[in-house]
Amino acid sequence: MKLKPASRVPPPASATSPLVAVLVVIFTVVDGDLQALLIRRSGDPYRGLWAIPGGLLQSGESLVAAATRKLVDETGVQDVYLEQLYTFNHLDDVTPGGSVAVTYFALVDHDRARLADRADWRPAWFGMHRLPKLAFRNEEVLQYALERLRNKLKYTNVAYSLLPARFTLSQLQRVYESILGRRLDKRNFRKRMLSLEIIEATDERQAEGAGRPARLYRFSSREPVVF
Amino acid sequence: MKLKPASRVPPPASATSPLVAVLVVIFTVVDGDLQALLIRRSGDPYRGLWAIPGGLLQSGESLVAAATRKLVDETGVQDVYLEQLYTFNHLDDVTPGGSVAVTYFALVDHDRARLADRADWRPAWFGMHRLPKLAFRNEEVLQYALERLRNKLKYTNVAYSLLPARFTLSQLQRVYESILGRRLDKRNFRKRMLSLEIIEATDERQAEGAGRPARLYRFSSREPVVF
């Protein structure tokens, strides 16, 4: 049986066509730890397990709009880095007719996020190395998101979305180290960041407890930049 | 209004939910020219224009299965490189309730492809620099696919899917040049290909018209390999 391109137009709304869900992997870095936001399921299936926030794409809604909506629902923030990740299917093996999950990932500054405080399925942050038991095949999605994020770090300035407007180079380095999962050399790191010209020194300083006060930097651009 | 994860499960089949289409950008290299397979639309909208092959995702069908089905329909080949590209929406601005297009791209050896011979919307190859007027926003999709392919070429062996089992280094270089859109240095190219150990020399040779016969090579692996 052959599908005709023309058949894209008038939907036979009768047959159960696959549903479209949108999931958003929301990352943050707290205190040297890369964390993802998960919600606890209060309904079946997988009741009580944790899952990536998401919901059905509504009629007429665009994919980014749906992803942004979920992001705002869960964290209250909106103007952050958000990128489409991958489209999975059969994540959910219960929906009759199948389902398609379009996944996104977002990077939020932990201090700006205000988690929704709901009675059931409350959201919570989990370190990527201390994940709870997850619903559907959400481990796969998280791993894929992490991999993508690690790659993006190498050739884009996406880290801007994980930090406040002003930050120290040590804070920035800790963000990189949390995501990459390994220590970086301080001198090489600073040399590289500065040579890429994605950050600029300000003339402010900030004392972090004991020790010499650190210079504060800012990102030259708070829009995504690819080098 | 908030979507609950639980609502992923029982679909309210009443509302017109967005449709899911699967498109497959099929690339080949012929004679130093990177080409994409397009089909001519015989129905509305965009009647008479050319478009990327695709169709609706059928109930219960997986995304790769749908993409593979389209690929086989159009070219007769199946065991080639196939990768998910991106998921667009609003490509089609006519479907009520909106539509989502999950796009893939495939790489086929031109000599193995046997194009479907249909009365209406016949498929045909078009050089990426001589594209006809396209339906929907298919230019965007093709450009995105090209960009992705160019990147993949740098750190994977995907070219194996564009060549026969045995090939000369010059043929391989022409494939790279067609995709990248620029000339490469012969010595550097060979050095790199051999040092990556993705190809191996055979002891066969092949005369290409006049000139010294060329050694034939094969890919060490005909599965995708990332370096």
Next chain:
DNA sequence: CCAAAAGTGTTTTCCGTACACCCATGC
């Protein structure tokens, strides 16, 4: 004065790029 974090250069290694001539065959 000591603990704690910030800040700073040089050397080596590796990879990408530039570049020109000889070799084997068909006609």
Next chain:
DNA sequence: GCATGGGTGTACGGAAAACACTTTTGG
């Protein structure tokens, strides 16, 4: 013997990686 495509090595430059000590502050 000449036209055609196949095949080969070296040198340079830039980026990444390795590596250790001094500076400034708080307590």
